[in-house]
Amino acid sequence: MSRSDRPWSRKLVRLGFKILGKAHYQDTWPGLLIDRQRGHVLWRKQPLVILRDPAEIIPRGLPMIAIVGSGPSLRDQRIDAIGDRCAILCNGAASLVDRLQPLAIAVEDERFVFRHWSMLVKLPNDIPVLLSPAAMRAWAERDADSLRGRARSEEH
Numbered sequence: 001m002s003r004s005d006r007p008w009s010r011k012l013v014r015l016g017f018k019i020l021g022k023a024h025y026q027d028t029w030p031g032l033l034i035d036r037q038r039g040h041v042l043w044r045k046q047p048l049v050i051l052r053d054p055a056e057i058i059p060r061g062l063p064m065i066a067i068v069g070s071g072p073s074l075r076d077q078r079i080d081a082i083g084d085r086c087a088i089l090c091n092g093a094a095s096l097v098d099r100l101q102p103l104a105i106a107v108e109d110e111r112f113v114f115r116h117w118s119m120l121v122k123l124p125n126d127i128p129v130l131l132s133p134a135a136m137r138a139w140a141e142r143d144a145d146s147l148r149g150r151a152r153s154e155e156h
Contacts, residue, residue, distance in 0.1 A: 113138035
């Protein structure tokens with residue numbers, strides 16, 4: 001696997017589903033089953049997480065919510081000016097958890113999970129994660145128990 005991409009096996013799965021005209025099915029295959037009505041997620045037929053409404057993590061009356069992305073411009077920003085429990089950290093911005101207590105961490109891309117697994121697995125369990133189905137499957141492939149052990153998980 002190259003540093004910036006998904007494993008070859010996932011590339012082949014993605015291509016296969018694309019050829020079949022069911023591209024989004026690759027996000028959960030194999031092993032992830034999301035029952036949105038009941039709010040349950042199974043990984044290889046075993047309970048993985050209970051879905052929560054992301055609105056539950058955002059306190060009412062917050063004067064500001066900052067969505068913090070990652071990139072070169074981030075290093076020049078005054079992150080401390082945001083304040084704790086006012087930001088959703090996206091992807092690489094999760095590295096700021098030692099400087100800022102976020103509302104949540106958001107990861108949409110499975111490639112981010114593959115590339116930055118060592119950072120994600122070290123995130124404090126009390127920080128909610130907002131995961132796309134593909135990111136959730138990639139996390140479960142790496143270590144389902146670490147996802148089960150989180151205080152809560154959300155799907156967006």
